[in-house]
Amino acid sequence: MGIRQCSIILHDAATNMKAFRQVEQVGGRKNRDRTSRLLASGGRGGLLHCNTRGEERLLKTNMMRRPTILFAAAMVGLLPALPALAAPPDSLTLGIALEPPGLDPTAGAAGAIRDVTYDNIFQGLTKIDAEGQVVPSLAKAWTVAPDGLTYTFDLQSGVTFSDGTPFDCSIVQFSYGRAMAADSINAQKQLFAPIAKVDCPSPLKAVITLKQPISTFLYDMAWGDAVMVAPKTAATNKTQPVGTGPFMLSRWVPGDRIELVRNPHYWGNAPKLAAVTFRVIADPAAATAALLSGALDAYPDFPAPETVVKFQHDPRFTVDIGTTEGKVILALNDARKPFSDIRFRQALAYAIDRNAIVQAAYSGYGRVIGSHYTPSDPNFVDLANAYPYDPAKAKQLLQEAGVKPGMTFTITMPPPSYAQRSGQLVAAYLSQVGINVKLESVEWAQWLSKVFSQSNFDATVIAHVESRDLDIYARPHYYFNYDSPTYKALYAQYIAATDPAAQAALVEKLQRQLSADEPNIFLFALPKIGIWNAKLKGMWSNDPMPADDVTEVYWGP
């Protein structure tokens, strides 16, 4: 590998300025090709810099702000003169806090999988847009029979997967059949339970018959877990995802980054970005530094609320504080004593000052909630004041429940700062009513196996990020073991209701029932703190689904 030099002359037509830069480049054809590709693609306008590791980087320079002609004459000798280059950059580097355990959204509960893949790589029949509405995706239209049992979807034509496999009704049959199968490892298997059969009267028409009417069916099929996968590639999607979305995976460096590039077979309008890189930066201090230094263009779900002020005063950045469907809760193991006693759970709710927790754990962003539902949803009922902070009442309830002062339980905390901080605050508040809390920090893998799968815990702090997930309280063996026949009956009525007014009334009842039973202590709705380069357009303000949908993102002038 020899050292080559590449010299690049930049000529600014407007100011008649010339700049000459010599850069060293570690040689090789690959680098040369990359260089020419980069020049051809335009870049952000500036000097081309080849560093010795063979990575290219475009440096912003003042003189390059106006239309520029770039003459590149490299000693490699192959680069021709290139015409005007003023095009904005077409790549994006995003920060994410958690690395997805795989990239198959149909085979794992981790929200990080959907953050990367939702609509970027994988698509479903319907999708949730930035406003939280159900909109067409692979199904361009649909009709629902009056009895609410038959859904007829008209499929988009000319759709292929990124490997060229054509998409038609047989794929719908396969994808839903796979999710419903007995050996399915889909994390949201219950979404598919109501499906009786999928018929294909023609390749571009899918008729889905339900066992009973499900008011949420179109919404459910927009979940990241209900995406279309091809039979040939379904088994390997975890590491080599093949979907119908506008992007496809180009490289995954475990623990560091996931790189996506445009899918050449994409059926819709090509996305404006040619490449998207997701970088895993969990540490809040490192995330702050990466944004400030420009190593990241955007952090859609910024993990350090306390540094937001810094970005708000910096004109280089846009700070967009929106909502997520995330509900931060102190989940209790209702199968264990004394958590099985409603008086004990209510005592905990009274003992914790949730407004203070929002202040201290999330710098005041976020809103106190009183049930498992977020304020961003139209049917939200504000129950935040159902259990106001009242230590005296808490003590009285503890006494009634027969819990002695000095009672001890453990809060298992996963790594994110909201969980760590909320856990410490809850412990401090509970100590004031005579309950000792032991705090235990665990890694995600441990949390998923010990708390989520084995239900071997007393209490934990966790954010549930799925939207309208009232169903988890009706599941028989969900990790917090809430078992209420009243709630289950209400939930059954809700999913069977087809009249929107009746549905809304039932959603309200469900929220009130949860608040009354307080199976978990509902703390606050997780805000979405989005910070990105001020020139970046089309980023989602809110998170109606766990998704970092970048299909509409572009660089403004």
Added chain:
Amino acid sequence: MRNLRILIGGAMTLIVIVTALVALVWTPYGPTAIDILHRLAAPSAAHPFGTDAFGRDTLSMIMAGAENSIIVALAAVGLGAVLGIPAGLLAAARGGWTEELLMRGADLTFAFPALLTAVMITALRGPGAYTVMIAIGVFTAPVLARVTRTAAGVIWVQDYARAARALGRGRGAVTRVHILPNILSVLTVQITIQLSLAILAEAGLSFVGLGAQPPAPSWGRMLNDAQTYIYTAPFLTLFPGLAIALAVLGLNMLGDGLRDAMDLRRRRRA
């Protein structure tokens, strides 16, 4: 000059020790008591060092943290001494294969940084102050073993030690009567230095979350917690940092001063 070093180092160490002792019975506020209304308060008369993101009084936390640091450092170095010093004495007394085995064993242990040891112990029994004590202790033992063996080796070849052996005294007896008293000064100096290293290591391990678990106060974790508040409340990083610097610098100066004071050759030269 060297008395000055002992004096300053001793005074700094004394401040830390007295603070820790006071913290046993009294701190201005409870070190874990939160007060959200007064969170991130700048230093004032009510809170001389300010308050953190939960409204906890930083001074109280630093006082309680001193207690934690000293206990961990003493326990860790104690463990290291109990393992290392006998090993060094034995190696020097017996020589040959015993010495090779013990010293290569020490080299092997020494090859693992305290951080790695701490991660391994954490995997076995979870993070906490005990984990840190054991990790630092394991890291300290080979250092003390080496110092002991080298110092003892010097004494073993002295005429009086050889005479005692020639007169038929056992290796154990010679070690007890001649070797140990003569290397005590060297050991004292080394232990002082190790204590300062242990405080630093404890802060480092707590910083990465392996040390004392919340809400138990620890200087290292206070620094970590303060990290992201550096733009809004820079004083939060200042005081725990200063506390660590005070303790480490004090013990180091004390150790250096003691070494100079006890080193007969240097004293003669001076």
